[in-house]
Amino acid sequence: MKISRRSLLKASFGLPATVALSSLATFTALPAVAASTQNQAAYKAKTIKDSLSALGAGDIVVSDAITINAADIAENGAVVPVAVSTTIPNAETIAILVEKNPNTLAADMSFAAGTTPYISTRVKMGQTSDVYAAVHANGKWHIAKKEIKVTLGGCGG
Amino acid sequence: MADPMRIRATEAGGEVDVKVLVKHDMETGQRKDAEGKTIPEHYITDIVAKNNDKVVFSAHFGPSVSKDPYINFKYKGAKGDKLVISWSDTKGDSRTDEAIVK
Numbered sequence: 625m626k627i628s629r630r631s632l633l634k635a636s637f638g639l640p641a642t643v644a645l646s647s648l649a650t651f652t653a654l655p656a657v658a659a660s661t662q663n664q665a666a667y668k669a670k671t672i673k674d675s676l677s678a679l680g681a682g683d684i685v686v687s688d689a690i691t692i693n694a695a696d697i698a699e700n701g702a703v704v705p706v707a708v709s710t711t712i713p714n715a716e717t718i719a720i721l722v723e724k725n726p727n728t729l730a731a732d733m734s735f736a737a738g739t740t741p742y743i744s745t746r747v748k749m750g751q752t753s754d755v756y757a758a759v760h761a762n763g764k765w766h767i768a769k770k771e772i773k774v775t776l777g778g779c780g781g
Numbered sequence: 782m783a784d785p786m787r788i789r790a791t792e793a794g795g796e797v798d799v800k801v802l803v804k805h806d807m808e809t810g811q812r813k814d815a816e817g818k819t820i821p822e823h824y825i826t827d828i829v830a831k832n833n834d835k836v837v838f839s840a841h842f843g844p845s846v847s848k849d850p851y852i853n854f855k856y857k858g859a860k861g862d863k864l865v866i867s868w869s870d871t872k873g874d875s876r877t878d879e880a881i882v883k
Contacts, residue, residue: 660826660869662841703847722845726811730845736837736856740796744853748809748845 667729672721672756675729679719681758681765687712690768692757698749701774707744708757710766715741717760723769724753749774788880790864797858797882799830799838801866802851809844825850828868832858832882858882 666678676684693707708718718741719732730747741759749755752773759766784804790797803825810822822844830838837856858864860882867877 660841661839662826667841667843705851707853725845726809727843727845729843731840731842733838733840733852733854735854736835738857739837740855742853742855744851746847746851748807748847 667727669728670726672723672728675721676758676765679732683764685764685766687759687766687768690757690759690766692755692768692770694755694770694772697773697775699775701749701751701776703746704749704772704774705744705746706755707742709742710759712741712759712761712766715759715761718743719758720745720747721756721758722747722749722753723756724751725749783874783876786866786876786878788864788866788878790880790882792858792860792882795857796855797862798855799864800853802849803868804849805870807844807846807848807850823870823872825868825870828852828866830864830866832856832862832864
């Protein structure tokens with residue numbers, strides 16, 4: 625029997641909801657998703673220090689070779705553009721942390737060797753806070769911070 | 782199924798500049814709806830970019846990344862390369878889109 629879209633839809637509606645749902649699931653089935661490689665401990669951590677040590681940071685060096693490019697005052701905390709670049713050689717990973725968010729670590733991004741170490745994204749900020757950029761290079765973590773003032777919070781409400 | 786990503790990849794001087802806009806709610810799990818019930822968390826955790834099947838960029842997100850995440854990164858590549866970007870989220874949803882480097 626040839627199944628046209630129409631007859632399939634009719635059939636789906638005629639069947640009990642569970643059956644209809646399962647047939648839908650078969651049609652939209654996605655390839656198996658690999659388990660997340662995210663560092664859960666780092667993302668659940670509540671402080672900058674805990675997040676960084678969960679990422680494997682031992683010695684943390686405060687560096688002026690990291691540039692955080694963001695506005696001093698963000699009007700809307702839900703969308704705060706943050707760009708980070710560095711002149712530290714062999715940088716592999718850049719992480720962005722917001723000190724006063726419930727979980728400080730916002731994102732970490734890794735790039736191929738030899739790439740210009742630059743990333744830009746947008747983060748949420750609940751309130752005025754220091755934003756940290758952490759750069760992993762040569763087995764060490766380097767950090768820099770910048771305060772961003774928020775007029776309207778981006779969490780809750 | 783999730784909406785497609787918008788990907789722009791342009792090459793200049795041997796380096797590809799990639800801008801990606803992902804359509805995703807990035808629900809933090811801390812917000813409440815009108816009835817005071819917590820909206821369950823639902824956010825992207827992993828993003829991987831491959832250029833001609835070689836991983837050139839990978840990222841992990843927490844819930845603090847804004848709704849409809851935007852990322853901008855660079856890698857060494859050439860015009861005509863095929864860039865494939867995929868993400869997966871906390872509910873196991875995922876999506877893969879591709880673009881040709883211009």
